[in-house]
Amino acid sequence: MVMPSRFLKNFAGKLSGTIKLVSPNGSLYDVEVAKRFNKVVLRHGWGDFVDAHHIEENNFLLFRHIENSLFEVLILDADGWEDNLSENESFQLDDLQTNPGPNYVLSRGSYLSKAQEGRVMALIQEIQPESTVYVAVMRKCHILKPGPYLAIPKGYAFAHFLHERTNVTLQRPGKSKKWHPRFYQRKDKHHVSSDSDKDEASHKSLKSNSGGPSEAPYIVSSKSCLSQSQKKIVEEKVRAIQSEVPVFVAIMKKVNADVSYRYRIMELGKRFAAPHLPHRGQTVLLQCMKKVWKTKMMILSGSRRWFLVGGWATFVRDNGLRVGDICLFELKKKGELTMKVHIISREQF
């Protein structure tokens, strides 16, 4: 059999020697690939494949490249009907595009062969759906990491889903097990974005149970230990700040400021955060050198840990923070949740 040159272009001359063909019933055939009269042809082994599957004139053969020299072959009769398609097989047949019927919407760029379409229609007939069925042909992004995810076409989603981030319930017919994947709109697709995650702008006033006469003027992260020289400089700074609430002192660790770290986060010690910070996530403004950075405070409800994320990495970068530098977080009690950050560079001690 002569292989079309357009097909061969996809392999940049790498198709030579022996290839393996997987037939619809799973059998594997070794077939020799050779050049004849400037054409690439399938030789030894091809005859066995033809005989075994009773391939006749006017049959269609679809070669799907799996890996290296391995091809899956789909055999269709003259009318385009598949022979021996097993239950789980799913082929994307670009050459066999069919228009979706009125009862279902097909994922964009996917096609059903006549046989697949017939099965879909039979299934729809059987289940008698109340609304239009969405048919998705599985792709890599549906089953592999990162993700996986299933994209729902805009038109279908607007017609049948809530227009906001929510959980949907998936259940297989006749099965009790349910799954609850998240449904959301991608922000990069110029859709109207959901406001569900933007309610952080409404800041509640701070808890004000601080300021007892015995309260220390500053709190050092419990795992950090200041040297004598560090302690002297920090105490001088804290005295100068004269904050109503204790100042939180953090020595920058790798996870806080090291550029080699993929993501930098800032954990605010529990002894400082629990009595002085809100117990719900919200925006925190960091003030330094008359400039302001917007960060997000995140609280892990299970472990009750307070983190600065979001704009923290930008703050680190803009202020050239390095591992070993010390940051003093002075909590401002008026207006939006704001912390003034005093930086002591590691060269100072």
Next chain:
DNA sequence: TAGGGGCAACATATGCGCTC
């Protein structure tokens, strides 16, 4: 040209293990 797929980067969540 808009919508969607693919993929990588970025961001967040979670859990392990160490120290006090």
Next chain:
DNA sequence: GAGCGCATATGTTGCCCCTA
């Protein structure tokens, strides 16, 4: 056992490219 450093798993978004 609490607190926290850190690694890693998981979720989300940005961007490019392809296709209808």
